[in-house]
Amino acid sequence: MSELQQLKAKDFKSDQEVRWCPGCGDYSILSGVQATMADMGVPQENFVIVSGIGCSSRFPYYMETYGMHSIHGRANAIATGVKVANPDLSVWVITGDGDGLSIGGNHMIHSLRRNVDMKIILFNNEIYGLTKGQYSPTTPMGQRTKTSPYGSLDAPFNPIQLALGAGATFVARTMDVNPKHMKTVLRAAAEHKGAAFVEVWQNCVIFNDGAFKSWTEKAVRDEETVNLVAGEKMIFGKDQDKGLKTDGCKIEICSAEDASVWDPTHESPGPAFVMSQLDNDPNMPRPMGVLRSVSRPTLDQQVWDQVGAVTGTKGEGSLKDLLYTKDVWEVK
Amino acid sequence: MSSEELTRQDDVTIRFAGDSGDGMQLTGMQFTATTATVGNDLATFPDFPAEIRAPAGTRAGVSGYQIHFSSRDIYTPGDDPSVLVAMNPAALITNYKDLKPGGILLVNTGAFTESDLKKAGLDSNPLTDGTLSGYRVVKEDINQRTMEALADTELSKKDKLRCKNFYTLGMVYWLYSRPLEPTMEWLKEKFAKKPELAEANTKALKAGYNHGELLRLFQGHYEVPKVENAPKGTYRNIMGNEALAIGLVAGARLAGLKAFLGSYPITPATDILQHMSLLKNYDVITCQMEDEIAGICTAIGASFAGRLGMTTTSGPGLALKTEAAGLAVITELPLVIVDVQRGGPSTGLPTKVEQSDLLQAMFGRNGEAPIPVIACATPSDAFDCAVEACRIATQYMTPVLLLSDNYIANGAEPWKLPVIDELKPFPVEFATDPEGFSPYSRDEKLARNWAKPGTPGLMHRIGGLEKDAVTGNVSYDPENHMKMTEIREAKIMGIRDSIPTPQPHGAESGDLLVVAWGSTMGATRAAVERLHKEGVTVAHLHLRHIWPLPQGLDEIFSRYKKIVVPEMNMGQLARLLQSEYPDYRFKKFSKVMGKPFRARELKAHFAEILEEK
Numbered sequence: 001m002s003e004l005q006q007l008k009a010k011d012f013k014s015d016q017e018v019r020w021c022p023g024c025g026d027y028s029i030l031s032g033v034q035a036t037m038a039d040m041g042v043p044q045e046n047f048v049i050v051s052g053i054g055c056s057s058r059f060p061y062y063m064e065t066y067g068m069h070s071i072h073g074r075a076n077a078i079a080t081g082v083k084v085a086n087p088d089l090s091v092w093v094i095t096g097d098g099d100g101l102s103i104g105g106n107h108m109i110h111s112l113r114r115n116v117d118m119k120i121i122l123f124n125n126e127i128y129g130l131t132k133g134q135y136s137p138t139t140p141m142g143q144r145t146k147t148s149p150y151g152s153l154d155a156p157f158n159p160i161q162l163a164l165g166a167g168a169t170f171v172a173r174t175m176d177v178n179p180k181h182m183k184t185v186l187r188a189a190a191e192h193k194g195a196a197f198v199e200v201w202q203n204c205v206i207f208n209d210g211a212f213k214s215w216t217e218k219a220v221r222d223e224e225t226v227n228l229v230a231g232e233k234m235i236f237g238k239d240q241d242k243g244l245k246t247d248g249c250k251i252e253i254c255s256a257e258d259a260s261v262w263d264p265t266h267e268s269p270g271p272a273f274v275m276s277q278l279d280n281d282p283n284m285p286r287p288m289g290v291l292r293s294v295s296r297p298t299l300d301q302q303v304w305d306q307v308g309a310v311t312g313t314k315g316e317g318s319l320k321d322l323l324y325t326k327d328v329w330e331v332k
Numbered sequence: 333m334s335s336e337e338l339t340r341q342d343d344v345t346i347r348f349a350g351d352s353g354d355g356m357q358l359t360g361m362q363f364t365a366t367t368a369t370v371g372n373d374l375a376t377f378p379d380f381p382a383e384i385r386a387p388a389g390t391r392a393g394v395s396g397y398q399i400h401f402s403s404r405d406i407y408t409p410g411d412d413p414s415v416l417v418a419m420n421p422a423a424l425i426t427n428y429k430d431l432k433p434g435g436i437l438l439v440n441t442g443a444f445t446e447s448d449l450k451k452a453g454l455d456s457n458p459l460t461d462g463t464l465s466g467y468r469v470v471k472e473d474i475n476q477r478t479m480e481a482l483a484d485t486e487l488s489k490k491d492k493l494r495c496k497n498f499y500t501l502g503m504v505y506w507l508y509s510r511p512l513e514p515t516m517e518w519l520k521e522k523f524a525k526k527p528e529l530a531e532a533n534t535k536a537l538k539a540g541y542n543h544g545e546l547l548r549l550f551q552g553h554y555e556v557p558k559v560e561n562a563p564k565g566t567y568r569n570i571m572g573n574e575a576l577a578i579g580l581v582a583g584a585r586l587a588g589l590k591a592f593l594g595s596y597p598i599t600p601a602t603d604i605l606q607h608m609s610l611l612k613n614y615d616v617i618t619c620q621m622e623d624e625i626a627g628i629c630t631a632i633g634a635s636f637a638g639r640l641g642m643t644t645t646s647g648p649g650l651a652l653k654t655e656a657a658g659l660a661v662i663t664e665l666p667l668v669i670v671d672v673q674r675g676g677p678s679t680g681l682p683t684k685v686e687q688s689d690l691l692q693a694m695f696g697r698n699g700e701a702p703i704p705v706i707a708c709a710t711p712s713d714a715f716d717c718a719v720e721a722c723r724i725a726t727q728y729m730t731p732v733l734l735l736s737d738n739y740i741a742n743g744a745e746p747w748k749l750p751v752i753d754e755l756k757p758f759p760v761e762f763a764t765d766p767e768g769f770s771p772y773s774r775d776e777k778l779a780r781n782w783a784k785p786g787t788p789g790l791m792h793r794i795g796g797l798e799k800d801a802v803t804g805n806v807s808y809d810p811e812n813h814m815k816m817t818e819i820r821e822a823k824i825m826g827i828r829d830s831i832p833t834p835q836p837h838g839a840e841s842g843d844l845l846v847v848a849w850g851s852t853m854g855a856t857r858a859a860v861e862r863l864h865k866e867g868v869t870v871a872h873l874h875l876r877h878i879w880p881l882p883q884g885l886d887e888i889f890s891r892y893k894k895i896v897v898p899e900m901n902m903g904q905l906a907r908l909l910q911s912e913y914p915d916y917r918f919k920k921f922s923k924v925m926g927k928p929f930r931a932r933e934l935k936a937h938f939a940e941i942l943e944e945k
Contacts, residue, residue, distance in 0.1 A: 014793070016805060045788045050633070053796075060793050061806060066785035068636055069795030070629070071659050077594075077626035081633025081641065082785070084617060085592055089637065089785050107629075110622040303617055310612040317614040319585055320752050322578055328568045328749065329369050 007044055009034040014064045020055060025176030025202035029123060030062055032179055033092070036186040037065070042090045049092045050079040052099035055130045056123035056202070059094040073104025076111040079118050080299070087300040090190075091118040097138040098128045101157050105137070109166035115194045117298040121186075122199050124159055127208035145207075160276040160291060163197040164269045170196035171272065171292040175216045176203055181227065181288065188290050194298050215286050228275070228289035233259040236285050244285075249274060253284070264293045337552035338509065342403045344556055345410030346504065349396040349427045350419030350440075352385050355497035360397025361744070362501055366514045367401045368569035368746050371558025374401040375710075375854065376744045377409035377928065382599070382682045389443075389451035391422045403557045407854035409743065411930040415507070417500060419443060419474070422452035428464065436550065437467045438503065440496070442475025470549045474499055481539035485532050495536035502540020509555045512537060563748055570747040572711035572740035573603035573672070576644075579715035580604075580668060581614050583722025584640040588759040590615040592639040594630030596623055596649065599682045600738040601672035604644045624652035628669065632656060635665040636794070638762065638784030640722060644670040647689045648679065654696050657731055661701040661820065663794045664772075664780045666725035666732075668718070669703075673737040673850075675926045684926030685739040687850050688901035693733040694879055694908065700817050702824040704728070705879040707735040709853035712747035714740055717876065723758045724827055729779040735878070737900075739851045739928050766790055771804040778823035824880060831877050833884035837861075841891035842869020843942055847918070849875045849905050852898055852929055859934035870938060878905070881912060889916045896921055896941055898934055 012034040020026045037047055047065035051057035053072035060067030066089075070078050075093045083091040093100075093111075100108050100122050111118070127145065128134040134147040138159060142151040163171045170192040174185040182200065189196035201212040215224040226236035226244060234244040235256045243259020245252050248271055264272065272291040278284040311317075346363070350356040357378055364376050379396040386393030400410030415436045418424035420443040431437060439459060449457055458464060459471065478496040485492060498515075505512060516534050523530035544550065584591035595605040597620065609618045617639070621627045624645055631641030645653060650671045660667045673689045675681025693705045704724050708717035714736055721734040763769060763781040766789030772780050783790040792804060800807035801815050836845060838860050848856040853874050860872040873888060875881070889895060896919040897906040903920030910918050921937055923929055 043788070045791060046786055048637070048785045060795070063793075064791055066636075066791050067793040067795075068633075068663070069793065069797060070632075071655055071796050074625060074629045074656065077621065077629035078633035078636070080619070080621075080626075081592065081594060081630030081635075082637045083633075084619060084630070085634035085637035085639045086784075086786060106622055107626055110626070303619070307612045307615075307617065314613040317611065319582055319755065322581060322611070322614060323568075323749050323752070324566060325568060327365070327369075328566050329371070330566055331371065331562045331564055331748075 007038040009038045011044060012037055012064050014062055016061045018062050019058065021206055023205040024055070025125070025204070026056060026059070026123065028176045028179055028182065029121065029200055029202065030059065032182040032186055033121070034063070035183060036190055039187070040090065040190050046089050047092065048079075048082050048089050049094060050075045050082065051094040052104055053130070054096040054099045054128075055204075056094055056096040057099060073099055073102070074107060075099070076104060076107035076120065080111055080114070080116045083116050083118050083300045084303050087117070087304060093118055093120040095120065095122050097122065097124045097126060097136045097159070101137045101159060101162065109162070112163055112166040112168040112195050112197060114299040115167075115169050115296050117194055117300050119189050119196045120198065122159055122197065123202040124199050125202045125204040125208055126211045127204050129204045129207050133207035158276060158279055159199045161273060164273050164276065164292060168197045168292065169194040169294050169296050170290070172197070172290045173199045173201070173288050175201040175212065175288065177216050178221070185289060188293070192293060194296060224285050225288045226285040228262045228264065228287055228291060230262060230264050230290060230293070232262060234262050235259050246271070246274065251275065251278060251284070264290045267294070339552055339554050341554045341556050343400075343406070344402070344415065344508065344554070345398060345400040345413040346415040346417070347396055347398040347413040347427060347430070348417045348500075349394060349423035350417075350497070351388055351422065352381060352383070352393045352395045353388060354395070354419045355494070356395045356397050356419070359497045359501045360399060362515045362518065363504065363510070364399050364744050365518070365569055366505070366510045367399065368567070369514055370510060371562070372401040372403060372556055373406050373559050373562070374399060374745060375406055375409040376400070377739065378742045380683055387451070389420055389422055389448055391426050391452060394423045394426050396423070396427060401556060403559055405559065407858045408928075408931055411932045415504070417504065419496075419500070420452065421449050421454055421458065424458060425452055425454060428458075428467070431467055433466055435467055436470060436507075437464060438470045438472065438500070440474040440500070441471045442473040468551070472503070472549060477539065477543060478536050481536055482532055485528075485535065487528065487532055491529070492532065495533050498533040499536040499540035502537040503544040503549075505537075506541045506544030507550055507553050509553060512541060565748045567746045567748055569744055570711050570715075571742060571744045572708070572714045572736060573601070573742070574607050575711050575714040575747065576670060576708070576718050576736060577604045577607035577611070579718025580642055580670075580722065581608065581611055581616055582715070582755065583668070583719040585614075586719060586755060586757045587640055587722055587726040588757070589638075589640040589726065590617070591642060592631060592634035593618045593642045593644065594621055594627040594634065595619070595644045596621055596627045598624070598646045598649045600674055600741045601644045601646045601649070601670065603741065604670065604672070624649040625656060628653040628656040628667075631667055632660050632663070632665060635660075635667055636663070636785070640666060640668070640726065642668040642670070644672070646672050646674050647676045647692065650689060650692060651696065655698070657703065658697045658699060658701045659796050660731040661697070661703060662796055662798070664729045664820075666729055666782075668721045668725050668732050668734060670734045670736065672741045673735060681926045683738065685737050685851065685928055686900050686924060686926065687737060687852070688904065688924070689735065690849075690878065690901065690904040691907070693735055700821065702821055703731050703733050703879070704824055704827055704877075705733045705735065706877050707850040707875070708740055709851060709874060709876070711740055711743050711745050715747070719755070720876075726760050727758055727779060727830070728777060728823055728827055729782060730824065735850060737851050762787070763790060770802060772799055772801060774819075777826055778819060828880045828883050831882050833882050834873060834875060836871035836873045836888060838864045838871035839869035840871070842871070843893050844868070844870040844938060845873055845889065845892035845895045846870065846938060847873045847875065847895060847897045847905070847909065849878060849899070852900065855929040855931045855934055856898060858931035859938060862931070862935055863938055868942065875905070878908070886913060889913060894941055895919065896938065898923070898929060898937070900924060900928065
């Protein structure tokens, strides 16, 4: 490999015309990922992006990297194969709330528990967009969609809680309309060794416009969300004058100076889970940023370590060893 | 006849039958391994219930293992056993009817109490009610004898009694003059960490052998001389699933690639995953995934990354892999999909044999998604077919479906090992040159470029959407879709250029051609040979490549007046052949009973067809 040259975001743009609806939140995620990859110090040819099916899953076509636009829900499984086959690659999964949490829910939880070293970006728009507006596993109860004309009866998943429950070593949340925040989160995900789960609140302008605007619009964002930063106090509010205080079990609003310090590296996923419960309390801000970041051996690394260890003990097997075992006999 | 008298026999079939907990599979496998080293040709047929431990002593819990061994070349595990070992009433009652008239029936009378009979659903004792007249019944309280033999052994009563299968094996070893050493060696190794168990089982084995002689239970004993004129070479006893595992690893090697197996446990394919998991020092990665779909998807991912992806399953699992198989077709990635067939539909008969996935393998995908299909015929043939599957997958950039079945998977036979230097490599060349690179440019075989991630300058995207034939970008163009569909079709049909025309075995031309595939090969070959010897102009044609069908079949079909296709399904190959060769009539002969064909029933059926006007 030649000496690594500094890549730019535009180097990651493919020659394909981007075909998302005008105003779609996907555009900013595309820019965010391109900028993040450029800064990672990884050779461009070592990136692999795998997606499933859905609006978000067109992503690989727009990226000048290796990529596979696969089948519905299976990106995590395919990406697992890519990463285990060649751990030198930087493997990214692009998925959505339908793709990753409904049809692909099984692969999602298993790739998280196995801690495969890959970055999973879940575009959550709380709707099926590509099939034109049916309720998804994150659509709030009661919402009217094309398949729930009288209101959805399904209790939604909280993606953060699902990831925490599956044993994810890195769990974070960001939003399409705050590129700066997104870059910080994507960078943290990129630097994480292991499965990194990032939920991105992404606005679908056509079928679910404004799903997150009560939290993401500039005018309310600072009041309605709290940005969690490791080792820093949990402060929010337009004037950054409010804080969150926690004893690990419950969370209260307090003054900025009384706020507790956020620690996403806690051994137990409990504090992150408690924090994610704020989503259910209309009087509390919703947590953004890195909720969990812990270290655990990755599947891919362990697979290769095991291959190395067995080869070390038994010696590298040849075709002859494979066929001519000790229980052979000769006919002369 | 004195008990010492040794009589020569050339062809023997023994069936060991007992409760699932009696260790009959192990007993059968040990007898097989020893018989292989003696130099007999052999074929085996294990037959066990789907339940790991059905209620003890019931008919549902009966587990059987049949071995046919001979001083001649043989093709099947034998039609009817000449020796039946029955460890309890359930085993006796479900198996004795298969025993040849006058055959030896060794019965463990220690398991014939009132309650044992009741568990087997018997109102009277078959040992005394005349059921068994016409057989040479040898009654022995094997439980009691085993306990006596281990009287001074420091084991619990239960553990001692568990050695009864080795006592039984010892008796049968004496009956057929087999050496004890291979099994003693095996016990030593198997119980290296529990030498007391090795010792107890060895004691039981020897006691059974000695008592066979001393107690004069049998009227003499037998020898089955080794096969004379067997082809020279190195041999090994092999079971189908193991041969397949080894073949997949060897195939990847011959392609110059490392193997990646993504799989999910399913009967009767699980052994392949288990065996390959042991082979990590052969550049093999195995991942037991969360489901069948993830199994094939990781394999596709691994192939994309430059390994040779493989996935192993059985019928229900193949159904789940369907959509992903289509992804491998349209992305044109090499992939080997193994289906070890079992009885269907749905869960069906998980531990029984059937050939009913052929049309699923052929057509079980959405869209126009041709996949080459090959089928193995015997345990050792599974090795060759696995290598062939790897060759086609990598040379033609395509998923390949390799069909095996439960009969091959668990059956065993002696395998003449290929000479390593004679295994022909088919090395893969990855694309590396960015100059004019397109992921969908093709070689003369229509195989597309394979550029693996990590290669500078060759970044590209593949996926499930139709691609432009030239640039590889997404294309909805109608003409292009037609063109790509035709290319994918032509690529698969082109495989015919690389496969030989199979030759009929038997009469060059004449009254009847029997076309068989998969594991029906053995019984068909045996039946056809017998008829041919009787002067009938009959031949057997075995098809390894089911799709594409080899060239030259038309000419072969034209040489016979009638064609029949025996299959363990409702006529799936016959239907395929009928549509491909409408000028000929392919008669179906179906057996869907969870059991393989017997040579005898095939011969009778062929004779019937010959009679038909």
